[in-house]
Amino acid sequence: MNSDDISVRTACSVSDSARTSGLVEGQPSLALIPQRPDSGKHAYSAELHDLVSATEVVRRRNMANGFLHDGIIWLSWILLGLFLAAAFSSRLRVAILSAAVLVILGGIVTIVWNWRRRPTAYGAACQLDRAGGLEDRISTAIHFGPAEQPDGMVLCQRRDALERLAQVDTRSLFPIAVPAAAGRTLVLALAVAGLFAYRMHYRAPMTALVRMASQAHLEQAILSPFVRAKELLKRMTAEGLVDALKGEEQPTDSAQEQRTENFSPGAQKEGAAQDAAGLQDSLQADTGQPGQEQSASPAQSEQAAGPSGDPQQAATGQQSPENSNNNDSSKNDANQSSDNQSDSDSVHESLAQKMMQSLRNLVKDAMGRQPSQSSPTQPGQDAQSPSPQGGPPGNDSSSQASQPNGSSADGPRMDPRGGSAAAQDGSKNAGSGSGDESNGSRPGTRQGGQNQPLPAGNMVQDRVALDTTGFRVQSRERTSAGPGTAQVPLRDISPRPVAAIKGAEQENIPLRYRLYVKRYFEHTSKTER
Amino acid sequence: MEGIAGMKEEQGEKTFERQIETLVEKMFEVRQEISSAIVGQSEVVEGVLIALLAGAHVLLEGVPGVGKTLLVRTLAQAVALKYSRIQFTPDLMPADVIGTTVVQENGDGKKVLDFQPGPIFANLVLADEINRTTPKTQSALLEAMQEKQVTVGHTSHQLEEPFFVMATQNPLEMEGTYPLPEAQLDRFLFKLRVPFPGRQELHEILDRTTREPGGPVRSVLNGPQILEMRRVIRMVPLAPHVQEHVVKLVLATHADGRENALANKYIRYGSSPRGAQALILGGKVRALLHGRFNVSLEDVRALLKPALRHRIILNFEAQADGRASDDLLEEIGGTVSKN
Secondary structure: OOOOOOOHHHHHHHHHHHHHOOOEOOEOOOOOOOOOOOOOHHHOOHHHHHHHHHHHHHHHHHHHHHHHHHHHHHHHHHHHHHHHHHHHOOOHHHHHHHHHHHHHHHHHHHHHHHHHHOOOHHHHHHHHHHHHOOOOHHHHHHHOOOOOOOOHHHHHHHHHHHHHHHOOOHHHHOOOOOOOOHHHHHHHHHHHHHHHHHHOOOOOHHHHHHHHHHOOHHHHHHHOHHHHHHHHHHHHOOOHHHHHHHHOOOHHHHHHHHHHHOOOOOOOOOOHHHHHHHHHHHHHHOOOOHHHHHOOOHHHHHOOOHHHHHHHHHHHOOOHHHHHHHHHHHHHHHHHHHHHHHHOOOOOOOHHHHHHHHHHHHHHHHHOOHHHHOOOHHHHHHHHOOOOOOOOOOOOHHHHHHHHHHOOOOOOOOOOOHHHHHHHHHHHHHHHOOOOOOOOOHHHHHHHHHHOOOOOOOEEEOOOOHHHOOHHHHHHHHHHOOOOOOOOOEEEOOOOOOOOOOOOOOOOOOHHHHHHHHHHHHHHHHHHO | OHHHHHHHHHHHHHHHHHHHHHHHHHHHHHHHHHHHHOOOOHHHHHHHHHHHHHOOEEEEEOOOOOOHHHHHHHHHHHHOOOEEEEEOOOOOOHHHHHEEEEEEEOOOOOEEEEEEEOOOOOOEEEEEOHHHOOHHHHOHHHHHHHHOEEEEOOEEEEOOOOOEEEEEEOOOOOOOOOOOOHHHHOOEEEEEEOOOOOHHHHHHHHHHHOOOOOOOOOOOOOHHHHHHHHHHHOOOOEOHHHHHHHHHHHHHOOOOOOOOHHHHHHEEEOOOHHHHHHHHHHHHHHHHHOOOOOEOHHHHHHOHHHHHOOOOEEOHHHHHOOOOHHHHHHHHHHHHHHO
């Protein structure tokens, strides 16, 4: 074969035609070839329609896969939002409507986004080359497709590309694949459906959970130490404290006069202010010991700190005549204190008064409207009501006498009667077992009951059911109890002559709740009136 | 008239297509003739053919006895070109390569300076062991290889087309040699490494060379056909993304480029633009040799090492780490392909 076999003439003619169409020296100049990668079929010759159709298939499949992928992700977010809405919100209708709107909007946005992002014809051809192993035949043909009057080599390349394209199944190379996130989305959809089915009959579960968690005593105690102090104050000032403070507004002055006689074992007239001062100290120390709480006020000897006075009474045995004498003396003291109050206007306020006033403020703050709502006649009623265990808490001298015993520090030292040794032993035993009443610990109570002789008369050991006692409060009090300071929890089971508190004295009601029960019944009775 | 023009155009297309088919057949014939003399070494043979059709030169590197000289001689016989061999030695002078001017007496009895062309004036020049001569003599090839002409005195002499230089060098005996300068190396389209033959190939070599000698190699191609092939080969279309890939590859070999951190660590100087030209031109020839009418990324990947391995200069750190240029080019190619 000589040089004529390879026709120079034909090649030159092709080169000439190429020059006219922007191709120089037979070398296709990429810059001169019109760059219309996204052109439609009309931009290509009829010979290339199959190629363009194949690239269109690739573009559509890419767009469909992109739409599925983005749509699934969008749907997952919407389902997640629905899940949260069903878990927290009570307005399901709004959530469903919003989700529907978001689904429609997301679908539109996804379609538009994938339409704008879809590959060009050239890009689709490159993908087809890679997927089908066509060695860049399709992309080259597509790129040189819009060229007018292509040279012979380009035509040969087109035919080669078409021949190879016929051997490739474009649709099988680019299947519409389910996105990998479809499984997760399906699981999420099932969860949302289940939650919605639950919501058809119940309220939002997370809202109830959050509300329950926000009311937990433990969290309140962790969140703020003031919560703890407030609760302690509430417990200390359960109904009797406020009443006692009101009732002792007059005796406090008499107690001032008798301040020099403080800590005398036989003192009959120990004012409530002194106890209040001790209570104030205990509050400042924030110890929370039950013994100190019980010694805080005489009222506790009856209600909250009833056990603190009970050992004293148990020790004195059947001293009801003495108690009656004490009652008389307490009445006299009340009158005397009222006289002293009129005389004390000219006297400057002592430190005890200030502390008493601050204590009242604290109590009022803690109890809210307690002083205003409590019946003003109640102290009087309590004072006049004969009580077999020592009469009303405010003026009961026996309860006052038993107050030092209630104090953990002063108990043994200020015991006016020697007969209280058994009760002291019992209280010590109970303290050693950490079984004070406020703890509600059964072992401690049991131990105290074993070592302590049975109380005389109607005095029995007070046992508070665990279910009515807050567990967290118990643990907190247990840690604050000191060795040897616990009191034997005793409770008076003698029938009350007057149902003054109308059910609040029921034994299964914890002390700190009795005030509320009482207020509830008082409110009810007022309403009935 | 339009129908006649269309028929002529269609006839022209068919003629052109037939030309290309004939061209591809010729190249296969040349390859078969070379294979009749050379056992194995298919990549080397293909590289030599690609360089011949691309109009560039080849540097063959291999240990003695692997058939470098035989390959060049067989090729010269197969393509029916004027062949000359220059054995480069340390005392070889440039005039011994390009020729010299001698005083001769013409017909009138006058003495005139007459140029006696050297062995460079041939279509196929074998520069055997080119690294054994001095740089001065090596530089005598610079002008011939790039501009296809030599200048003696004030006269430039054009070399006959096709002009094709095939140089060989021995990588082992480096003592007393003069490594080719970068400018000289850059003028070679490919640097082909001639590997030692394998077991089967060695058996076949022994069978061929120790029995009766085979028949002579047929000439299946001539100079004009090669020139026509060179022109047709340049018409092979190239897609933009393939050209972009080539540009990225060349830029990735430069130490100051951001394409590849590997080049910043191991490469002192990267490839010249001739490297990109070699990749594209060689890709076009390779595409036709593989029955395609377009350059693909696969062609570029296949020719990456032969086209660029002698165009990058490694730094001391690469030598200390034992990194070869082929390894680096392979990593660079992989990195660019991923991007």
